[in-house]
Amino acid sequence: MAKEVSLFIDFLKTKGLKLTKQREYILDVFLATERHLSVEDLYNIVKKKDSSIGQATVFRTLKLLCEADIAQEVDLGDKRIRYEHKYGHGHHDHLVYIKCGKFIEVVDTGIERLQDKLCKRVGFLPKRHKMDIFGTCKQCQKKKR
Amino acid sequence: MAKEVSLFIDFLKTKGLKLTKQREYILDVFLATERHLSVEDLYNIVKKKDSSIGQATVFRTLKLLCEADIAQEVDLGDKRIRYEHKYGHGHHDHLVYIKCGKFIEVVDTGIERLQDKLCKRVGFLPKRHKMDIFGTCKQCQKKKR
DNA sequence: TTTGATATTGAAATTCAATATCATCTATTA
DNA sequence: TAATAGATGATATTGAATTTCAATATCAAA
Ligand SMILES: [Mn+2]
Ligand SMILES: [Mn+2]
Ligand SMILES: [Zn+2]
Ligand SMILES: [Zn+2]
Numbered sequence: 125m126a127k128e129v130s131l132f133i134d135f136l137k138t139k140g141l142k143l144t145k146q147r148e149y150i151l152d153v154f155l156a157t158e159r160h161l162s163v164e165d166l167y168n169i170v171k172k173k174d175s176s177i178g179q180a181t182v183f184r185t186l187k188l189l190c191e192a193d194i195a196q197e198v199d200l201g202d203k204r205i206r207y208e209h210k211y212g213h214g215h216h217d218h219l220v221y222i223k224c225g226k227f228i229e230v231v232d233t234g235i236e237r238l239q240d241k242l243c244k245r246v247g248f249l250p251k252r253h254k255m256d257i258f259g260t261c262k263q264c265q266k267k268k269r
Numbered sequence: 270m271a272k273e274v275s276l277f278i279d280f281l282k283t284k285g286l287k288l289t290k291q292r293e294y295i296l297d298v299f300l301a302t303e304r305h306l307s308v309e310d311l312y313n314i315v316k317k318k319d320s321s322i323g324q325a326t327v328f329r330t331l332k333l334l335c336e337a338d339i340a341q342e343v344d345l346g347d348k349r350i351r352y353e354h355k356y357g358h359g360h361h362d363h364l365v366y367i368k369c370g371k372f373i374e375v376v377d378t379g380i381e382r383l384q385d386k387l388c389k390r391v392g393f394l395p396k397r398h399k400m401d402i403f404g405t406c407k408q409c410q411k412k413k414r
Numbered sequence: 415t416t417t418g419a420t421a422t423t424g425a426a427a428t429t430c431a432a433t434a435t436c437a438t439c440t441a442t443t444a
Numbered sequence: 445t446a447a448t449a450g451a452t453g454a455t456a457t458t459g460a461a462t463t464t465c466a467a468t469a470t471c472a473a474a
Contacts, residue, residue: 142469142470142471144469144470162460163460163461164460180462180463183461184462203460204460204461205460205461
């Protein structure tokens with residue numbers, strides 16, 4: 125059993141909630157997908173195998189997974205809330221490939237250090253930050269549009 | 270007359286569009302406000318003086334101002350499109366004060382340099398980026414919640 | 415087992431900002 | 445003047461996020 129599953133069970137227990145088939149299955153599918161999924165994305169995958177599961181349950185389960193620190197919201201500027209794995213994934217920033225839709229997760233300790241310095245300089249106490257760089261790869265450059 | 274106004278007139282001319290009272294007035298109000306306004310924010314200010322102007326016109330005018338490079342969209346993660354001045358304002362990032370709602374616009378050339386290096390290292394051609402740091406100031410720290 | 419309290423579910427409804435539609439209005443030109 | 449093109453504001457529509465609600469499942473206690 126994945127560590128995330130037992131984490132989720134513990135979380136649910138402390139909240140007085142239950143691990144249902146639906147929740148377990150949605151978590152399974154979420155863990156099996158290394159992408160930034162919207163609720164709809166995840167719902168579409170889930171319903172392929174079990175068409176009885178509703179969007180609302182996917183939506184609610186993702187919220188629970190966020191509360192349990194297993195998932196977290198990502199906003200890549202495309203006007204949809206997306207979710208990524210949080211457990212076992214530290215802070216990171218994104219390079220987003222605007223043509224092919226791919227992305228890379230990166231951490232640049234030099235940048236992180238300068239961010240802290242910058243904040244200190246202006247008397248600002250940082251809690252979290254977001255850095256997304258949008259661009260293209262070589263392949264994409266060749267494509268028109 | 271503000272430089273932005275003549276810019277807008279030129280832009281409209283090349284597009285075969287007209288400078289109307291509404292457009293001129295909306296631009297005036299926009300320029301007079303040094304904030305990150307949503308369409309609704311701007312509409313609320315505008316209608317105080319001229320209640321005959323509709324939301325749709327504010328919406329359309331902001332789109333035009335973006336096309337004319339006088340305004341630009343900002344997304345500070347609060348699920349609303351906001352607009353800020355673009356003309357005369359180069360690229361900048363934001364420190365966002367999560368409690369008092371204030372913000373600072375910053376540019377750290379050290380960070381920008383490291384961003385470029387990072388991209389080069391992974392063969393990524395950056396087009397634009399976004400960096401927002403969310404935190405608090407001393408005053409806000411003292412407040413509960 | 416049964417029961418009852420409580421949690422869960424999926425369909426459908428609602429919300430809310432963003433955007434499109436459309437029947438006037440208005441300015442400009444033939 | 446009439447014709448044309450654009451502009452406007454009220455209203456409708458969209459689409460994602462979220463809530464509602466009646467039906468169902470769970471599970472501990474009787
Ligand atoms: Mn970072
Ligand atoms: Mn920057
Ligand atoms: Zn990520
Ligand atoms: Zn700004």
